[in-house]
Amino acid sequence: MSAQHPPSGEPVVDGPSDPELDPTASYALEPRYTARLTARVFATSGESVELRSPLDGAPLAHLPQSSDADVAEAFARARRAQQAWARTPLDERAALLLRLHDVVLDRQDEILDLIVRESGKARKHAFDEPLHIALTARYYARTAAGHLGPRRRRGVVPGLTRVDLHRVPKGVVGVISPWNYPFTMALCDGLPALLAGNAVVAKPDAQSMLTALLGAELLEQAGLPRDLWQVVAGPGPRVGAAIVEHADHVCFTGSTATGRIVARGCAERLIGCSLELGGKNPMLVLRDADPERAAEGAVRAAFSNAGQLCVSAERLFVADQVYDRFVDRFVARTEAMTLGATLDWDNDMGSLVSQRQLDTVTAHVEDAVAKGARVLTGGRARPDLAPYFFEPTVLEGVTPEMTCFGQETFGPVVSVYRFHDEADAVARANEGDYGLNASVYSRDGRRARALARQLRCGTVNVNEAFAATFASIDAPMGGMRQSGMGRRQGADGIHRYTEPQSVATQRVVRFAPMLGMSEEAHARVMTANLRLMKKLGRT
Template identity: 50%
Template sequence: MTDLLADDALPSTLTRARFDRLDGLVTTAVDDRTRRAVTEVFTGETAATVTECEPADVEYAVERAAAAQERWAERSIDERTAVVKRLHDIVLDRQDELLDLAQLESGKSRAHAFEEVLDVALTSRYYGYRAPDMLATERRDAAVPVLSSKAEVVHHPVGVVGVIAPWNYPITLAISDALPALLAGNAVVLKPAETTPYTALALVELLREAGIPHDLVQVVTGDGGELGPALVDSVDYISFTGSTATGREVAAAAGRNLVDCSLELGGKNSVVVLDDADLDDAVEGAVGACFTNAGQLCIGTERIFVDESLYDEFLSRFVAAVSDLSLGPGYEYGVDVGSLASGDQLETVEEHVADARERGATVHVGGDHRRDLGPYFFEPTVVTGLPDDARAACEETFGPVVSVAPVAGEREAIERTNDTDYGLNASVWTTNRDRGRAVAREIDCGTVTINGGYLETWAAIDAPMGGRKDSGLGRRHGKEGLMRYTESQTIAARNYPVTPPIGVQSEWYARALTASLRLWRKVPFLR
């Protein structure tokens, strides 16, 4: 194993003893597992090692979680929400360590890591206060007024939920999907990305500090290709965030097992700048939409379509704004854009930019790997003249690269925005919000923001968020994000018989019921 970075080379919150204590939270069936290196992305050096789980550990974790789930489901909803409300405060109080870990494992800037802390706090607050009403037994109308009582719908937990989290948002996506699952009465087995295990483990430690039963949330760390199938085959529901290719495999396995799943997958998202847009706002918003987390954001923007009447002015201002972005490492606030997360991401970005250049596209700013800053830094890059068959035009780059193109009006903008297999997120810029809403309704995406990049829709936690087409299935956030983790049961009781009374011919009964149905449709309170 490569030599580890010295403690004094890392933030003061990240000591060797701290890593060892967090590693103790990994679930294993036996003690003698091998270990995997965890890299500090800014330098590419090994910061720590973590337990490498095997499929047998997944099965053991699910068994332990299932036993804890039965006791947890018996607790009142008020007891469960109290834990999540406490987590809200703990995460805000202990954010420095979470930010340090997220930056170490993902390479993002501190400001972008802080967005994740905000998301966990907002999610905790929302579901902590709203879950009781969402999970309450519902009264429903019965089929036959008066004769049968009203039905009721009861919401039960599905059991053990598997959460497979990606590396790009290691705070948010390790815990925010787990919270509604826990509030619904489920247990969770969390499989974080191979490169970001310690951020997830720190969050689970904070959950335990908030009062979650120790066995209720299990963590298995290691290779996704090995552990993922074992997890999907063992749990009662799977929540997956990641690539479309892997999402298809998860969905297929879930289908074979007849368990439900929710999948947030890839995107090829667009910013649309209409002819009446405020260019100052549009340029500022587009910069954030394109280069947050170095472009490694599933709802981030990789394509900008600008009305031809504003194109030259927008491009000039946008290139200037991107040129002013600061790029670099550091565990303090002040850097605009951090590193790519790995050599694999860097390779994809370099290939897409090289392909664009070979096909005649113009790189206006950026376009280079910055080895002087660290192993995986790549400059924020703006290209024009990108052919439709270029890799950066039709594949997800997932890096700090965006193309800008003119369009002849909103119709072409809508058509080009929809001309992709993906359908996750888009944004529309206009000074006429009614016009913006009309355009948004024609865009085949699960979320569309008017005069914003992605934060406005992502932070609207009361509203569902998810993708269309190859961008996924299901929704997180809102009531939908909680109820996906439940099974609905209908219970109805009979007041009086609704079948033909003894001695009454079926024909006469059918005629009488037909007449009643005609009457009921005409009486408002019986409809």
């Protein structure tokens, strides 16, 4: 029988508070631990799928699968719980996020172990995830009143028209999250939704389900009533479509092709959606850049999480004046990386997540080489390290007929291009349909910021790969063009989950003729009033 939610207050499954290794398989998990987590999936179908670790193929868990009826019931439970949650004082909701902040930091070793087991990424890249969730929880908790508290707006008649603006929760938010950042993507979009008074039904990717379920457990440990955060599981075309059918807002992170399907479904129901989609992100190294600093940033930009990062750089445009020095330093730093698929902190890059990702990366590199590109370093799979491991790879001479020129590789492959003129570099960086993230390296910050404004990307980092914008939670993050719509983080990241409601109170005067005045005379008085207000400089 597939796992179901137990009755409220009943323990899920007895088990250790931290994952324990199975001595018969190096990266397998202790069965009681996975049973405790998978019991949180709302599923009654009796079906399950097996999850294996990309580190060594060790079995991790059998994941119960949700039926369409399970999704409908999960939304029904969430909707009932949301009605009481919306009446909970805002400061109590904010306090829950502050407790979550501490819970995440207290249990970060467990979180890191599970992320690495499920995703294969290097531990130091896994650490970005609890860090980001702690930052997100603390930011929204501390700014709750500023984002959600009632606000006064200017009325049409000064002193006599009072307008109050309120933020009303939408209801139940559907969050469909990817495998590449299994902890942060499972939680970061849902936390502001909860703070705004909504409930959440989450569908994490199957590959990263255990990490997402651990996130749900941490929310409950922080004090969240369980029915407010439902987790369902199953193939995207079926379960994802069911979420679109029931949600009041959908938050999706994934491919542009799937994002279009989600957007069409939401448009049909006239509900909102926020989509973070694909990217073919550029990095510009200007003529006055420090080649050493730019090379260090390029390694992180291209190879963090083995390139499986929506904001990672896949195209490096380098000025003539520093090209040779930059490429020498970049290749040297790439070749000095420590590669490995283990739980420790020593690895600079870990594994790809699956055979599918390995096949895509291999095909892109082989296609480029067959059509004349040069491999400056890397370029091959490393099954000696892990089943899906691919070396960090730098290509030169990539041209438009090559697949990796315009298509997102989503792996540890980056192409280097020389440019002579900055206007040409900007034009080349803006080519294609994507516009998610970019970076600019220069010793002149003012000049770099001016150039950054010419790039058609939702986030641009100066003298940094991606962390400056990604970790600045007060700033909105998202894509332009085919890289998405809507924003996470900042005010945009929480207001998307609310409906603005204006309440206007009129005093003394009414918007109709008074004291027997004719409609024509009333119109003349109103016209004179408009002219007077303009002369007085009023809005």
